[in-house]
Amino acid sequence: GEDVEQSLFLSVREGDSSVINCxxxxxxxxxxxxxxxxxxxxxxxxxxxxxxxxxxxxxRLTVLLNKKDKHLSLRIADTQTGDSAIYFCAEGVAYxxxxxxxxxxxxxxxxxxxx
Amino acid sequence: xxxxxxxxxxxxxxxxxxxxxKCEQNLGHDTMYWYKQDSKKFLKIMFSYNNKxxxxxxxxxxxxxxxxPDKAHLNLHINSLELGDSAVxxxxxxxxxxxxxxxxxxxxxxx
Numbered sequence: 001g002e003d004v005e006q007s008l009f010l011s012v013r014e015g016d017s018s019v020i021n022c023x024x025x026x027x028x029x030x031x032x033x034x035x036x037x038x039x040x041x042x043x044x045x046x047x048x049x050x051x052x053x054x055x056x057x058x059x060r061l062t063v064l065l066n067k068k069d070k071h072l073s074l075r076i077a078d079t080q081t082g083d084s085a086i087y088f089c090a091e092g093v094a095y096x097x098x099x100x101x102x103x104x105x106x107x108x109x110x111x112x113x114x115x
Numbered sequence: 116x117x118x119x120x121x122x123x124x125x126x127x128x129x130x131x132x133x134x135x136x137k138c139e140q141n142l143g144h145d146t147m148y149w150y151k152q153d154s155k156k157f158l159k160i161m162f163s164y165n166n167k168x169x170x171x172x173x174x175x176x177x178x179x180x181x182x183x184p185d186k187a188h189l190n191l192h193i194n195s196l197e198l199g200d201s202a203v204x205x206x207x208x209x210x211x212x213x214x215x216x217x218x219x220x221x222x223x224x225x226x
Contacts, residue, residue, distance in 0.1 A: 035217075037156075042205060043217040086156060092215075102171055103215060105158035 004106035006089050011112045018076040020109045022089030025070060029091040032065060033103065034074045037086045046074070046087070076111075084113045118142050119218040121206050127224045128196060135182075136191045136221045138206030146170070147189035148215065149181060150205040158205070164189050193223075201225045 006022045033048040056063045062075040086108040119140045149161040162181045163171045178194045206218040
Protein backbone atom coordinates (compact mmCIF):
# COMPACT_ATOMS: atom_id res chain seq x y z
CA GLY A 1 0.00 0.00 0.00
CA GLU A 2 0.92 3.66 -0.06
CA ASP A 3 3.56 4.74 2.41
CA VAL A 4 5.33 8.00 3.17
CA GLU A 5 8.61 7.84 5.05
CA GLN A 6 10.59 10.56 6.77
CA SER A 7 13.23 10.65 9.45
CA LEU A 8 11.80 11.42 12.88
CA PHE A 9 14.30 13.97 14.21
CA LEU A 10 16.54 16.75 12.90
CA SER A 11 18.62 19.16 14.92
CA VAL A 12 20.29 22.27 13.44
CA ARG A 13 21.92 25.44 14.68
CA GLU A 14 20.20 28.76 14.25
CA GLY A 15 21.23 30.38 10.98
CA ASP A 16 22.10 27.08 9.29
CA SER A 17 20.02 25.46 6.57
CA SER A 18 17.70 22.57 7.43
CA VAL A 19 16.91 19.83 4.97
CA ILE A 20 14.04 17.47 5.68
CA ASN A 21 13.73 14.46 3.42
CA CYS A 22 10.76 12.32 2.52
CA UNK A 23 10.11 9.33 0.29
CA UNK A 24 6.74 8.22 -1.00
CA UNK A 25 5.52 5.22 -2.90
CA UNK A 26 2.38 6.15 -4.85
CA UNK A 27 3.42 7.12 -8.36
CA UNK A 28 -0.08 8.47 -9.04
CA UNK A 29 0.40 11.25 -6.51
CA UNK A 30 -0.73 14.53 -7.99
CA UNK A 31 0.54 16.92 -5.36
CA UNK A 32 3.10 16.64 -2.61
CA UNK A 33 2.86 18.78 0.48
CA UNK A 34 4.76 20.02 3.45
CA UNK A 35 2.81 20.82 6.60
CA UNK A 36 4.10 22.34 9.82
CA UNK A 37 2.72 21.57 13.26
CA UNK A 38 3.82 23.68 16.19
CA UNK A 39 3.35 22.29 19.73
CA UNK A 40 -0.31 22.07 20.65
CA UNK A 41 -1.41 23.58 17.35
CA UNK A 42 -3.08 22.40 14.18
CA UNK A 43 -1.52 21.70 10.84
CA UNK A 44 -0.38 24.61 8.73
CA UNK A 45 0.22 24.18 5.03
CA UNK A 46 3.74 25.41 4.29
CA UNK A 47 4.04 24.68 0.63
CA UNK A 48 3.16 22.13 -2.01
CA UNK A 49 4.49 21.06 -5.36
CA UNK A 50 2.72 19.65 -8.37
CA UNK A 51 4.09 16.28 -9.40
CA UNK A 52 5.33 17.50 -12.79
CA UNK A 53 7.61 20.11 -11.19
CA UNK A 54 11.18 19.60 -10.02
CA UNK A 55 11.57 22.56 -7.73
CA UNK A 56 9.59 25.25 -6.04
CA UNK A 57 10.98 28.16 -4.07
CA UNK A 58 9.03 30.32 -1.67
CA UNK A 59 11.09 32.80 0.36
CA ARG A 60 13.21 30.70 2.76
CA LEU A 61 11.63 27.44 1.62
CA THR A 62 12.85 25.33 -1.29
CA VAL A 63 11.10 22.12 -2.27
CA LEU A 64 12.89 19.62 -4.48
CA LEU A 65 11.09 16.70 -6.10
CA ASN A 66 12.78 13.73 -7.70
CA LYS A 67 9.87 11.90 -9.22
CA LYS A 68 11.98 9.04 -10.52
CA ASP A 69 13.23 8.22 -7.02
CA LYS A 70 9.97 9.36 -5.37
CA HIS A 71 11.98 11.64 -3.14
CA LEU A 72 10.84 14.99 -1.78
CA SER A 73 12.86 17.41 0.29
CA LEU A 74 12.21 20.66 2.11
CA ARG A 75 15.08 23.07 2.64
CA ILE A 76 14.70 25.90 5.11
CA ALA A 77 17.35 28.57 4.68
CA ASP A 78 18.61 30.58 7.66
CA THR A 79 16.71 28.43 10.14
CA GLN A 80 15.28 30.33 13.10
CA THR A 81 14.16 29.16 16.53
CA GLY A 82 10.59 29.83 15.43
CA ASP A 83 11.00 27.11 12.83
CA SER A 84 11.13 24.49 15.59
CA ALA A 85 8.13 22.25 14.94
CA ILE A 86 7.11 18.94 13.43
CA TYR A 87 7.13 18.89 9.64
CA PHE A 88 4.87 16.48 7.82
CA CYS A 89 5.35 15.34 4.28
CA ALA A 90 2.16 14.23 2.53
CA GLU A 91 1.23 12.89 -0.86
CA GLY A 92 -2.11 13.71 -2.41
CA VAL A 93 -3.99 11.45 -4.77
CA ALA A 94 -7.23 12.45 -6.47
CA TYR A 95 -10.04 10.14 -5.48
CA UNK A 96 -12.53 8.98 -8.08
CA UNK A 97 -12.53 12.36 -9.80
CA UNK A 98 -14.96 13.63 -7.22
CA UNK A 99 -12.90 16.62 -6.20
CA UNK A 100 -11.55 14.85 -3.14
CA UNK A 101 -7.88 14.45 -2.49
CA UNK A 102 -6.75 11.75 -0.16
CA UNK A 103 -3.64 12.80 1.71
CA UNK A 104 -1.28 10.20 3.14
CA UNK A 105 1.03 11.67 5.74
CA UNK A 106 4.48 10.71 6.86
CA UNK A 107 5.10 10.33 10.57
CA UNK A 108 6.60 13.81 10.83
CA UNK A 109 10.12 15.11 11.38
CA UNK A 110 10.70 17.00 14.60
CA UNK A 111 13.00 19.92 13.85
CA UNK A 112 14.87 21.35 16.81
CA UNK A 113 16.73 24.61 16.30
CA UNK A 114 19.60 25.25 18.68
CA UNK A 115 20.20 28.94 19.46
CA UNK B 116 -11.68 35.07 10.76
CA UNK B 117 -11.00 31.41 11.33
CA UNK B 118 -11.24 29.41 8.12
CA UNK B 119 -11.77 25.97 9.65
CA UNK B 120 -12.95 25.81 13.22
CA UNK B 121 -13.59 22.91 15.54
CA UNK B 122 -15.33 22.60 18.87
CA UNK B 123 -14.52 21.67 21.48
CA UNK B 124 -10.77 22.11 21.59
CA UNK B 125 -10.48 19.64 24.46
CA UNK B 126 -12.83 16.80 25.34
CA UNK B 127 -12.41 14.51 28.32
CA UNK B 128 -14.97 11.77 28.78
CA UNK B 129 -15.56 8.32 30.20
CA UNK B 130 -15.41 5.06 28.31
CA UNK B 131 -18.74 4.05 26.86
CA UNK B 132 -20.04 7.58 26.40
CA UNK B 133 -21.25 9.07 23.12
CA UNK B 134 -19.75 12.37 22.01
CA UNK B 135 -19.66 14.70 19.03
CA UNK B 136 -17.01 17.01 17.64
CA LYS B 137 -18.15 19.85 15.44
CA CYS B 138 -16.40 21.33 12.44
CA GLU B 139 -17.26 24.37 10.39
CA GLN B 140 -15.53 25.97 7.42
CA ASN B 141 -16.25 29.39 6.00
CA LEU B 142 -14.19 28.94 2.86
CA GLY B 143 -17.01 27.76 0.65
CA HIS B 144 -15.19 24.48 0.02
CA ASP B 145 -16.99 21.46 -1.37
CA THR B 146 -15.08 18.75 0.48
CA MET B 147 -14.45 18.27 4.18
CA TYR B 148 -12.36 15.67 5.98
CA TRP B 149 -11.69 14.15 9.35
CA TYR B 150 -8.23 12.96 10.36
CA LYS B 151 -7.03 11.19 13.49
CA GLN B 152 -3.59 11.90 14.95
CA ASP B 153 -2.50 9.38 17.55
CA SER B 154 -0.10 9.85 20.45
CA LYS B 155 2.86 9.18 18.19
CA LYS B 156 1.72 12.01 15.89
CA PHE B 157 0.75 9.64 13.09
CA LEU B 158 -1.98 11.14 10.92
CA LYS B 159 -4.59 9.00 9.21
CA ILE B 160 -7.57 10.07 7.18
CA MET B 161 -10.92 8.87 8.48
CA PHE B 162 -13.58 10.37 6.24
CA SER B 163 -14.25 12.89 3.56
CA TYR B 164 -17.55 14.36 2.44
CA ASN B 165 -18.13 15.92 -0.93
CA ASN B 166 -21.50 17.54 -1.57
CA LYS B 167 -22.99 15.50 1.27
CA UNK B 168 -21.69 12.25 -0.11
CA UNK B 169 -19.23 10.07 1.78
CA UNK B 170 -16.24 9.59 -0.46
CA UNK B 171 -13.62 7.90 1.69
CA UNK B 172 -13.97 5.69 4.71
CA UNK B 173 -10.65 4.23 5.76
CA UNK B 174 -11.79 1.15 7.66
CA UNK B 175 -12.92 3.25 10.56
CA UNK B 176 -15.10 1.44 13.12
CA UNK B 177 -18.78 2.08 12.62
CA UNK B 178 -18.88 3.66 16.07
CA UNK B 179 -17.64 6.72 14.21
CA UNK B 180 -20.18 8.47 12.04
CA UNK B 181 -19.69 11.72 10.16
CA UNK B 182 -22.73 13.94 9.89
CA UNK B 183 -22.97 16.83 7.47
CA PRO B 184 -26.01 19.05 7.96
CA ASP B 185 -24.81 21.36 5.19
CA LYS B 186 -21.79 22.01 3.02
CA ALA B 187 -20.09 24.14 5.65
CA HIS B 188 -20.28 21.60 8.46
CA LEU B 189 -18.98 18.10 9.02
CA ASN B 190 -19.47 16.80 12.53
CA LEU B 191 -17.96 13.64 13.92
CA HIS B 192 -20.11 11.54 16.20
CA ILE B 193 -18.55 8.76 18.23
CA ASN B 194 -20.58 6.09 20.02
CA SER B 195 -19.41 3.90 22.89
CA LEU B 196 -16.05 5.59 23.29
CA GLU B 197 -13.04 3.36 23.93
CA LEU B 198 -9.64 4.11 25.44
CA GLY B 199 -8.02 3.72 22.03
CA ASP B 200 -10.10 6.56 20.67
CA SER B 201 -7.96 9.01 22.63
CA ALA B 202 -6.23 11.16 20.02
CA VAL B 203 -6.29 14.54 18.37
CA UNK B 204 -8.92 14.78 15.66
CA UNK B 205 -8.42 17.26 12.85
CA UNK B 206 -11.02 18.55 10.48
CA UNK B 207 -9.97 19.88 7.07
CA UNK B 208 -11.57 21.24 3.94
CA UNK B 209 -10.59 21.66 0.32
CA UNK B 210 -11.96 22.95 -2.92
CA UNK B 211 -11.25 20.61 -5.83
CA UNK B 212 -7.60 21.01 -6.41
CA UNK B 213 -4.92 20.75 -3.89
CA UNK B 214 -4.78 22.61 -0.64
CA UNK B 215 -6.43 21.14 2.39
CA UNK B 216 -6.90 23.62 5.18
CA UNK B 217 -6.86 22.16 8.66
CA UNK B 218 -8.69 23.11 11.80
CA UNK B 219 -6.85 23.52 15.11
CA UNK B 220 -7.68 20.00 16.29
CA UNK B 221 -9.75 18.52 19.11
CA UNK B 222 -7.86 16.62 21.77
CA UNK B 223 -10.06 13.73 22.93
CA UNK B 224 -9.14 11.91 26.12
CA UNK B 225 -11.10 8.83 27.07
CA UNK B 226 -10.75 7.74 30.69
